[in-house]
Amino acid sequence: DTEVTQTPKHLVMGMTNKKSLKCEQHMGHRAMYWYKQKAKKPPELMFVYSYEKLSINESVPSRFSPECPNSSLLNLHLHALQPEDSALYLCASSQDWFGTYEQYFGPGTRLTVT
Amino acid sequence: AQTVTQSQPEMSVQEAETVTLSCTYDTSESNYYLFWYKQPPSRQMILVIRQEAYKQQNATENRFSVNFQKAAKSFSLKISDSQLGDTAMYFCAPNFGNEKLTFGTGTRLTIIP
Numbered sequence: 723d724t725e726v727t728q729t730p731k732h733l734v735m736g737m738t739n740k741k742s743l744k745c746e747q748h749m750g751h752r753a754m755y756w757y758k759q760k761a762k763k764p765p766e767l768m769f770v771y772s773y774e775k776l777s778i779n780e781s782v783p784s785r786f787s788p789e790c791p792n793s794s795l796l797n798l799h800l801h802a803l804q805p806e807d808s809a810l811y812l813c814a815s816s817q818d819w820f821g822t823y824e825q826y827f828g829p830g831t832r833l834t835v836t
Numbered sequence: 837a838q839t840v841t842q843s844q845p846e847m848s849v850q851e852a853e854t855v856t857l858s859c860t861y862d863t864s865e866s867n868y869y870l871f872w873y874k875q876p877p878s879r880q881m882i883l884v885i886r887q888e889a890y891k892q893q894n895a896t897e898n899r900f901s902v903n904f905q906k907a908a909k910s911f912s913l914k915i916s917d918s919q920l921g922d923t924a925m926y927f928c929a930p931n932f933g934n935e936k937l938t939f940g941t942g943t944r945l946t947i948i949p
Contacts, residue, residue: 753935764927764939765881778935812881821869821931822888827881 725749726828728813734834740801743831745813746794751826753819754796756788757812759830765812771796772819803835838863838932842940849918850948856903857913857943859928868932870904870911875942876924884926887911915945923947 726747735741745754753772757765770778771790785807787799796813810832814825840861849855859872872884887895887904895902899916911930915922925944929937 755936762925762942762944764929764942767936770935772935814881819935821933821935824871824883824886825937826883827873829880 726813726815726826728811728828728831730831731829732832732834734836735800735803736836737803737805739803740799742800743798743811743813743833745796745798745815745828747815747826748794749815749817749826750793751815751817752793753816753823754790755814755816755825756796756798757814758807759810759812761810769798770819777819800833803833805835808833808835838865838930838938840928840930840938840940842926842928842943844943845941846944846946848946848948851918851920853918854914854916855918855945857915857926857928857945859911859913859940861909861911861928861930861938861940863909863930863932865932868930870902870928870930871937872900872902872911872913873927873929874922874924875927876921881927885913918947920947920949 756768759765768782769788774790785802789797810830812830813828816823816825868889870887875881885897903912925942928940
C-alpha cells in the first residue's frame with residue numbers, strides 16, 4: 723500500500739468555523755508533512771513531523787494547528803481562517819526525514835474560506 | 837539561501853516528440869538529493885525520477901532521464917516519446933539536507949495529440 727489518503731476532499735468553511743483536515747498513511751513512514759498550494763504555484767511547506775514530533779514549523783499562523791496522534795495519522799486543525807487561506811492542502815509522507823527518501827503525496831483537500 | 841529556478845513556465849510538444857525541462861539551483865551543500873515531481877491536472881503529485889548528487893551517472897526511469905551537471909548546478913529532465921498522459925505540472929525539488937524539499941516554480945507541460 724503506497725497510498726496517502728486525505729479527508730475531506732473539499733471543505734467550505736466560514737471565518738468563524740473550526741474544522742480539521744485528516745491525513746493517513748500505512749506505509750510505516752516516520753516523517754509526515756503539511757503543504758499549502760495555491761493555483762499554478764509550487765507547494766509551500768507548512769509543518770514537518772518526524773517520529774511523531776513537530777520538527778519544522780515554517781512560521782505558520784496559529785490559526786493552523788497540526789497534530790500527530792500516532793505514526794500513521796496527521797491532522798490539521800483550522801479555526802478563524804481568512805479568505806486568503808483558501809488553497810489546496812497537501813499531506814505527504816516519507817520513510818524518514820533524511821533527504822534521500824522520496825515523499826508520497828495525498829490528493830489534497832481543497833479548502834474554501836468564505 | 838538555497839534557490840531553485842525553472843526558467844520555462846510553460847512548454848508544449850507534439851505527442852511522440854522529446855522534450856527537455858530545465859532546472860538550475862544554488863546551494864553550498866556538497867551532498868544532496870534531487871527530485872522531479874509531476875502533478876497532473878486535478879490529480880496527485882507523484883515522483884518522476886531522483887538523483888543522488890554524489891553519483892556521476894545520470895538517473896533513468898523508462899522514458900524519463902536526467903542530465904545532472906553538478907558543477908553547473910543543473911538538473912534537467914528529458915522525456916522521450918512523449919505521451920498524452922505526460923501532460924502535467926513538473927516541479928524540480930532538491931533536498932539540500934535540511935528535512936525539506938525546495939520546490940522550483942514549475943513547468944506546465946502540454947502534450948499535443
